[in-house]
Amino acid sequence: MQFAQIHGNEALKANLAGMVDGGKMGHALLFVEEQGMGAIAFALALSQYINCRDRSGGDSCGVCNSCHKHGKLIHPDVHFVFPVAAVSSLGESEKKHPISDYFLDGFRSLVISNPYFDERDLFEAIGLENKAGNISVHEARDIISKLSLKPYESEYKVMIIYLAEKMNAEASNKLLKLLEEPPEGTYFFLICHKPDKLLPTILSRCQIIRLQPDSPEDICDILCREENADADHAMIAAKISRGSYGNALKLLREEELADEYASDIEELLDAALEHNLTKLLSIAESLSGLGREKQRDFCIFAENFIRKIFMFANGVPQISFALRDEYSNLERYAATIKKDFYQKALSNLDTAMSAIESNVNAKLVFVDLCNRFYLYI
Ligand SMILES: [Zn+2]
Numbered sequence: 418m419q420f421a422q423i424h425g426n427e428a429l430k431a432n433l434a435g436m437v438d439g440g441k442m443g444h445a446l447l448f449v450e451e452q453g454m455g456a457i458a459f460a461l462a463l464s465q466y467i468n469c470r471d472r473s474g475g476d477s478c479g480v481c482n483s484c485h486k487h488g489k490l491i492h493p494d495v496h497f498v499f500p501v502a503a504v505s506s507l508g509e510s511e512k513k514h515p516i517s518d519y520f521l522d523g524f525r526s527l528v529i530s531n532p533y534f535d536e537r538d539l540f541e542a543i544g545l546e547n548k549a550g551n552i553s554v555h556e557a558r559d560i561i562s563k564l565s566l567k568p569y570e571s572e573y574k575v576m577i578i579y580l581a582e583k584m585n586a587e588a589s590n591k592l593l594k595l596l597e598e599p600p601e602g603t604y605f606f607l608i609c610h611k612p613d614k615l616l617p618t619i620l621s622r623c624q625i626i627r628l629q630p631d632s633p634e635d636i637c638d639i640l641c642r643e644e645n646a647d648a649d650h651a652m653i654a655a656k657i658s659r660g661s662y663g664n665a666l667k668l669l670r671e672e673e674l675a676d677e678y679a680s681d682i683e684e685l686l687d688a689a690l691e692h693n694l695t696k697l698l699s700i701a702e703s704l705s706g707l708g709r710e711k712q713r714d715f716c717i718f719a720e721n722f723i724r725k726i727f728m729f730a731n732g733v734p735q736i737s738f739a740l741r742d743e744y745s746n747l748e749r750y751a752a753t754i755k756k757d758f759y760q761k762a763l764s765n766l767d768t769a770m771s772a773i774e775s776n777v778n779a780k781l782v783f784v785d786l787c788n789r790f791y792l793y794i
Contacts, residue, residue, distance in 0.1 A: 418462045418532070419476050419484075420459075420476045421476055422458075423458045423459060424455065424639050425454075425455075425629075425631035425635060425636075425662060426628055426631070429629070430462075433463050433626070434476065437463070437466055438475075442604075442624075443624035444603065444605065445596045445605040445622055445623045445624065446460075446463075446604070446605070446607065446623060446625075447612070447620070447623035447625050448606065448607065448608045448609070448628065449609055449610075449625060449628065450608065450609075450610060450628040451628070451630065451659055451660065452535040452610050452661065452663065452664065453533050453658075453661040453662060453663020453666070454533070454628045454631075455533045455628075455663060456628055457528060457534075457577070458528075458533075459628070460606040460608060461490075461495075461528070461577070462476075462477070464575040464606065465483070465484055467573050467575070468487070468492070468494070468572070468575075469483055470483065483571060488529075489529070490525040490529065491525075492571070493569040493570060494569055494570065495577065496560070496574070496577065497517055497521065497524060497577050497579070498517045498552060498556055498560060498579070499517050499524060499543075499550070499552070499578070499580060499583075500539075500540075500549075500580050500583035501515045501516065501519070501520050501543065501545070501550050501551075502515060502548035502549065503515045503548075504545060505546065506544060507519060514553070514555035516553075516555055520543040523543040524543055526542065527539060527542035531666075533661075533662050533663030533666060535663060535667070539579070539580075541710075547709070547774050547775075547776065550580075550583060551584070552578070552580075552583050552588050553587070554585070554587040554588045554591055556588060557584070557587075557589075557591035558591070561592075561595060563576070564595065564599070564600055572602055573603070573604060574600075574602060574604070575603075575604045576603070576604070577606045577608070578606070578608065579608045580610065581607035582610065582611050582614035584615075586616065590616075592619075593618055596619065596623070605623075607619075629660070630661065631660050631662060633652065633655035633658075633660075634655070636651075636655035636658060636660070636662055637652045637654075637655040639662065640654065640655065640665060640669060644666065644669065649740070650672055650740070654666075654669040671714075671717065671718065671721070674714055677711075677718075678714065678715050678719070679722070681703075681704065681715060681719075682715075683746065684696075685697070685719075685787065686754075686794070689791045690753055690794055692791065697788070698784065701787040702783075704779075705780040705782070705784075706779075712773050712779060713774070720763055723759060723763060724759075724763070725737040725738075725739045726751050726759070727751075727759040729747045729751035730754065730756070730759070754794055755794060758793045761789070761793045762789075762790060765786055765790070766786070769783070
């Protein structure tokens with residue numbers, strides 16, 4: 418990946434290239450981003466730039482052997498580490514010490530298809546089966562062993578660690594010495610979303626690179642140009658994306674979910690308002706029959722819908738980022754729903770999502786959710 422292929426953060430691209438050209442780059446960089454900003458793309462473009470034999474104008478050539486292998490994430494001197502878990506698809510011995518190498522195919526496909534992914538996308542792409550991924554001491558041992566070897570074909574070796582905050586204390590401590598005094602010609606590019614979750618000893622050894630939010634106008638332009646998005650929808654998604662292109666892209670796709678889930682949440686709210694328990698039970702039955710992914714998508718959509726009603730109820734529809742054709746429905750709910758419902762409903766939906774991810778019986782989750790809506794609305 419070349420810098421030119423990444424959206425936004427133009428000043429950062431120039432800074433990174435300048436650091437390499439001026440020989441001022443530290444050996445351990447920590448990219449801090451809001452999820453979906455594409456820090457992994459910056460780390461890859463930087464690695465490609467460092468290793469390119471024909472770079473010019475602040476970017477790699479994109480066509481040499483090294484650039485070609487970077488583009489496919491198959492360069493033998495570029496290593497990837499990310500959170501993983503012992504899943505059923507692994508062999509018995511692999512399950513005892515799962516490491517990123519066992520999940521590389523899914524990781525490569527994800528990064529190549531959409532470098533603006535988030536943690537949830539990653540866990541889905543590598544098939545973590547709703548388990549919590551982490552970076553364990555086994556991984557740290559593997560990193561040490563890989564970096565003890567000489568580079569295969571480049572002058573430099575690069576270790577990219579995505580979601581470094583998922584390193585447990587044992588793994589972090591094992592890597593401290595290596596981060597402080599890496600073998601010659603070795604670069605560590607760590608990426609994290611929550612730097613406060615990193616051990617201070619790790620933080621202090623890294624040069625921190627903060628990705629800046631992109632403006633809604635810039636994000637909207639890219640969505641219209643590259644995703645063929647409708648300008649109104651794109652601008653709404655851009656405004657609530659917190660400056661993250663990946664978030665905006667996701668929101669735009671969630672808008673598409675509206676067609677699927679709008680009638681479900683409206684039926685649920687209507688049945689709760691009518692105190693129609695029989696109807697609520699049948700809605701709970703139907704939701705519990707969806708697959709787990711769809712159940713989670715429904716909860717995400719429902720949270721967003723309830724947030725919009727809340728904005729209407731508080732007289733600020735302009736910051737609900739609702740579409741014009743949603744206005745009359747949202748106004749209707751805002752006029753009838755009790756003021757203390759919103760906070761409770763959002764927290765109930767969060768609880769439902771956690772329960773779904775922890776494999777709690779779906780019928781129990783949705784009957785409980787519908788019952789709480791009935792009680793609080
Ligand atoms: Zn090149």
